[in-house]
Every structure is written in structure tokens, then in C-alpha cells.
Amino acid sequence: MQTIAAWFHALYETTGINLTIIYDAFDRARFINGFLVTIELSVICIFFSIVIGIVGAWLQGSQLVWTRRIVQAYIQLFRNTPPLVQMYFFYFGLSNLLPRLHAAGGDQPLLSGFAWACISLSFFAGAFNVEIFRSGIEAIPHSTLEAAEALGYTRLSAYRHIILPLAVRVCLPALNNNLVNLVKTTTLAYAIAVPELLYVSAQIWSDNVNVPEMMVVLLLVYFALVGLLVLGMHRLEFRLRLPGYSRT
Amino acid sequence: MTARPMPATPFVLAPPRAGTPKLRLRLWHGAALAMLVLLSATLADAASTGPAARAGILVILLKWTPLLFRGFLFNILISVASMTIGTILGGALGITLISLLPPVRLAGSVTMQFFRNAPWLVLLFFAMFLLPFQLRIGPLVIPLPDWLKAVIGLSLPVMANVAEIMRGAVASIPSGQWEAAESLAFKRRQQVWSIIMPQCIKRMLPPWMNLYAILTMSTVLASIVGVNEVMTLAGQVSAAEGGRTDLLTPLYGYIMVWFFLYAYPIALLTTRLERRFAVKM
Numbered sequence: 001m002q003t004i005a006a007w008f009h010a011l012y013e014t015t016g017i018n019l020t021i022i023y024d025a026f027d028r029a030r031f032i033n034g035f036l037v038t039i040e041l042s043v044i045c046i047f048f049s050i051v052i053g054i055v056g057a058w059l060q061g062s063q064l065v066w067t068r069r070i071v072q073a074y075i076q077l078f079r080n081t082p083p084l085v086q087m088y089f090f091y092f093g094l095s096n097l098l099p100r101l102h103a104a105g106g107d108q109p110l111l112s113g114f115a116w117a118c119i120s121l122s123f124f125a126g127a128f129n130v131e132i133f134r135s136g137i138e139a140i141p142h143s144t145l146e147a148a149e150a151l152g153y154t155r156l157s158a159y160r161h162i163i164l165p166l167a168v169r170v171c172l173p174a175l176n177n178n179l180v181n182l183v184k185t186t187t188l189a190y191a192i193a194v195p196e197l198l199y200v201s202a203q204i205w206s207d208n209v210n211v212p213e214m215m216v217v218l219l220l221v222y223f224a225l226v227g228l229l230v231l232g233m234h235r236l237e238f239r240l241r242l243p244g245y246s247r248t
Numbered sequence: 249m250t251a252r253p254m255p256a257t258p259f260v261l262a263p264p265r266a267g268t269p270k271l272r273l274r275l276w277h278g279a280a281l282a283m284l285v286l287l288s289a290t291l292a293d294a295a296s297t298g299p300a301a302r303a304g305i306l307v308i309l310l311k312w313t314p315l316l317f318r319g320f321l322f323n324i325l326i327s328v329a330s331m332t333i334g335t336i337l338g339g340a341l342g343i344t345l346i347s348l349l350p351p352v353r354l355a356g357s358v359t360m361q362f363f364r365n366a367p368w369l370v371l372l373f374f375a376m377f378l379l380p381f382q383l384r385i386g387p388l389v390i391p392l393p394d395w396l397k398a399v400i401g402l403s404l405p406v407m408a409n410v411a412e413i414m415r416g417a418v419a420s421i422p423s424g425q426w427e428a429a430e431s432l433a434f435k436r437r438q439q440v441w442s443i444i445m446p447q448c449i450k451r452m453l454p455p456w457m458n459l460y461a462i463l464t465m466s467t468v469l470a471s472i473v474g475v476n477e478v479m480t481l482a483g484q485v486s487a488a489e490g491g492r493t494d495l496l497t498p499l500y501g502y503i504m505v506w507f508f509l510y511a512y513p514i515a516l517l518t519t520r521l522e523r524r525f526a527v528k529m
Contacts, residue, residue: 073280076508076512076515077504077508079511079515080461080465080507080508080511080512080515081465081504081507081508081511082464082465082466082467082468082504082507083465084468084469084471084472084479085468085479085500085503085504085507086504088479088496088500089497089500089501089504092493092496092497092500093496093497093498093499093500093501094497096493096494096496096497097494097497180365184365184366184367184368185367186367187367187368187369187370188369188469190369190472191472198367198369198370198373202373211377211378212377212378215370215373215374215377215378218370219362219366219370219374222365222366222367222370223362223365223366226365227365
């Protein structure tokens with residue numbers, strides 16, 4: 001560890017390539033922390049957006065016209081407005097309308113920036129997920145649903161045991177795409193000062209004036225993160241493939 | 249028990265509406281949006297403490313509308329400029345993806361993956377910090393103001409996505425088309441330009457429009473790097489009104505409504521085109 005640090009220090013002295021995140025303990029800790037926050041944010045948002053997608057797709061198949069309309073309004077609203085404005089709306093707007101906690105060191109907002117980032121990003125990605133799951137559900141042959149009905153399944157249990165498992169397999173490629181997008185959109189949390197990867201990188205490059213190096217590191221880290229997610233999703237896709245349905 | 253006699257229907261059931269769906273912007277869409285703004289405004293009013301007679305929130309919004317609208321038009325300008333640059337570059341990159349030379353194809357595909365997997369905001373920072381503030385080509389000096397850098401930064405991911413859309417469209421053309429063109433002794437250039445591309449344009453249009461909608465949503469990112477567009481102006485408006493916290497919800501809600509009114513018709517048109525161009529199976 002010491003020799004690696006010394007080597008990168010020497011690299012800075014000889015070539016001017018300043019990678020403080022490797023030889024400086026403080027910057028390294030900051031960077032790793034930011035990386036972990038990005039991962040935490042991504043995992044939480046992926047989970048909740050999928051939950052929203054599944055529940056929303058179920059509600060969209062409802063018999064009640066108003067349920068369908070409300071879900072549709074939610075989808076269109078969140079799909080057709082900028083995620084950054086949504087985040088500001090939640091963080092600056094709604095956050096101020098909520099009661100504040102009386103803590104020892106003065107008033108504190110009820111929800112932190114991190115929590116608001118999770119909420120707004122989950123709703124944003126969830127709106128896309130509802131559409132994706134719906135398209136998967138629509139791809140299920142009608143006769144399958146009729147067979148389930150004939151076997152005495154209720155709407156909910158047919159959805160849980162028959163339609164959803166099939167629909168998930170159909171819509172995995174589209175879901176994959178959206179989740180990649182979600183991981184990339186977590187950078188928006190920078191705007192509300194959540195200390196994620198981009199935010200700590202900005203701190204580091206303004207402290208050390210090493211913008212090009214940090215920029216390259218940042219791009220590579222996101223490249224790796226997205227690559228990891230895509231790899232995982234492809235393995236999932238392979239494990240869940242339906243005989244006779246998969247394309248290859 | 250005899251079978252119930254079938255009554256002669258005294259009325260004719262209306263046939264299901266055929267044809268392409270119209271732009272279904274119903275009254276309730278607008279009503280729901282207006283409700284949202286009003287609701288947030290009244291909520292904020294209720295939450296605002298102090299009986300001091302302050303201007304109503306709707307009055308404030310109305311007062312600043314011309315300024316905010318100019319900012320919004322700037323967003324649209326940025327999106328159109330980025331889309332134009334991105335489409336031209338992306339078309340060129342897309343051509344390399346269907347090249348017959350493996351090294352060219354590999355280079356194109358690495359470039360595309362790189363710019364597609366990087367977050368938009370990071371690419372925007374990339375353009376902001378790493379582009380010089382002016383370009384010197386011999387005696388010619390081209391200044392690069394912030395907004396132009398933002399346009400370039402946003403056009404990079406657009407380029408990669410356009411290239412991917414193009415690759416997907418070409419891949420979706422049945423291979424019989426290529427073979428037929430070849431058997432009719434068309435040269436490679438003619439095959440691509442006269443036979444494959446004209447069929448691709450139709451398939452590329454809906455995803456391309458989708459991309460434009462995403463780009464429009466991303467133009468607000470330029471506010472983070474200091475371009476004077478609608479979000480920056482909104483922050484300034486809020487400051488000019490004395491930093492009232494209760495103003496923020498309706499203010500950002502108001503901007504959301506504008507983006508919605510711009511993007512929703514595009515989304516509807518995209519779905520309509522998608523349906524029309526759908527491959528019949």
C-alpha cells in the first residue's frame with residue numbers, strides 16, 4: 001500500500017498526473033465514501049423503482065377507470081418532466097412544507113437530502129418501470145390468463161404466480177436499459193448536495209486542481225459500475241430465460 | 249326450460265373506433281395540472297407562517313412568467329442545437345458501426361459504449377471544464393461561451409444514442425434486403441444509401457423523438473454548471489422574492505408544467521408513430 005502510494009506520488013512529481021485519491025488518505029476516504037453512497041443510492045432506487053413498477057402495472061390492469069387514470073397521470077407526469085426539476089420540487093419545495101424535527105443542535109428537516117434523492121429518483125424510474133412491466137404483461141397471451149381464470153385464480157394470485165413471472169422475463173431487456181439509466185441519473189443528487197461520487201469528485205478537484213485526472217477516473221468508475229450492472233442483468237436474463245422464447 | 253329467445257336488438261352497437269388515435273389531450277389533463285399547481289400554491293400558503301400581508305403566490309408567478317419563459321425558450325434552443333449536432337455526429341458514428349472493416353467497427357463501438365455509459369451530468373462537466381474558453385484557429389478566434397460548451401457537452405451522449413438507434417434500425421432490416429440488393433449487383437455504398445437507409449429512417453424516427461424528449465429533460469442540467477436557463481432563473485426569482493421557502497413548491501411545479509406541456513405532445517406523437525410503423529406480425 002505504502003509503495004503504491006509512493007509510486008503515485010512520484011508519478012505526480014515527474015509527470016504532473018495528480019491522483020490524490022490513491023496517495024492521499026483523506027481524499028481516498030472521501031472518494032470511497034462517495035462511491036459507497038452512489039452504490040447505496042443506486043441499490044435503494046433500483047429496489048423501490050421496481051416495486052413501484054410492479055404495483056403500478058398491477059393497478060393499471062384494474063377494472064376501475066379512475067385507478068387506471070391516476071396511474072396514467074403519474075406515469076405521464078414523471079416521464080415528461082425533467083428529473084432535476086422533480087428533485088428540486090421534492091427537496092426544496094415539499095421538504096419545506098413538512099414539519100421539522102427539533103433536534104439538539106436546532107431544527108432539522110424531517111428527511112435528509114439523501115432520502116429525498118431516493119424518493120424522487122425512485123418515482124422517476126418507477127414511472128418508466130410501470131410502462132415496461134405493462135408492456136411485458138401485454139405480451140402474455142390472453143389464453144394464459146384465461147387458463148388461470150379457469151383454474152380459479154383470483155386476479156391478484158394470477159398476477160403473482162402466472163403473469164408477473166412471465167412478464168418479468170419478457171421485459172428484462174427493457175428493464176435492464178432503464179436501470180442503467182437510473183444508475184446514471186443518480187449523479188443528479190449532486191445538485192442537492194448528497195455526497196455521492198460526482199459530488200466528492202467535485203470537492204476533490206476543486207481542492208487539488210486536478211480536473212482532467214478526476215474526470216477520467218469518474219468516467220471509468222461509472223463505466224465499471226454500469227458494466228457490472230449490465231453483466232449481472234445479463235446473467236439474470238440467462239438464468240430466467242424461457243425455453244422456446246429466448247432469442248438465441 | 250326453453251332457451252331464452254334472442255331479442256332483436258333495437259339499437260346498433262357502435263363499431264369500435266378505428267384508425268389512428270388522435271392526440272388525446274383531454275380536458276382533465278389540463279385540469280389535473282392546474283389542480284396540481286393550485287394545490288401546491290394553497291398548501292404553501294397554508295404553511296407560510298406570519299400574518300404579514302405578502303403578495304399571493306399566483307401573482308408572483310404571473311409577474312415572473314415573462315422572464316422564466318425566456319429562460320425556458322433558451323432551454324429549447326439548447327436542446328435543438330444539441331440534437332442537431334448530436335444527430336450529425338451520431339449519423340457518422342452509426343455508419344462506422346455497420347462498416348465491413350472490423351477495426352473501424354471496433355473503434356466506433358468503443359466510442360459509442362463510452363459515451364452511452366457515462367452519465368449525462370459527468371459528460372457535461374467534462375465539456376465545461378476541459379474545453380477552452382476560446383478556440384484559436386490561426387488568426388481566427390472563436391469564443392466558446394458557457395452555453396455553447398453545454399450544447400457540446402449534451403450533444404456527446406446524443407451522438408452515442410443516435411448511433412445506437414441507427415445500429416438497431418439497420419439490424420432490424422431483414423437480411424433478405426441485403427441479399428436482394430447484392431444479387432441485383434448494387435455496390436456496397438448503393439446498398440446502404442439507396443436500399444437499407446430509406447427503410448431505416450422510418451424505424452429510427454420514434455426512438456429519435458424519444459431521445460429528443462430525454463435531451464429536453466436534460467437541458468436543465470446546464471443550470472448546475474452555471475448556464476442562465478430556466479432553473480437558474482428560478483433560483484434567482486426565489487432570491488429576488490426574499491428567499492421565501494413557501495414559494496419554491498409552486499415555482500418548481502410551474503416549471504414542471506411547462507416542460508410537461510412541451511414534452512407530452514411529443515411523447516404522444518411518438519407513440520402514434522410507433523404504432524403506425526409497427527411491424528405487423
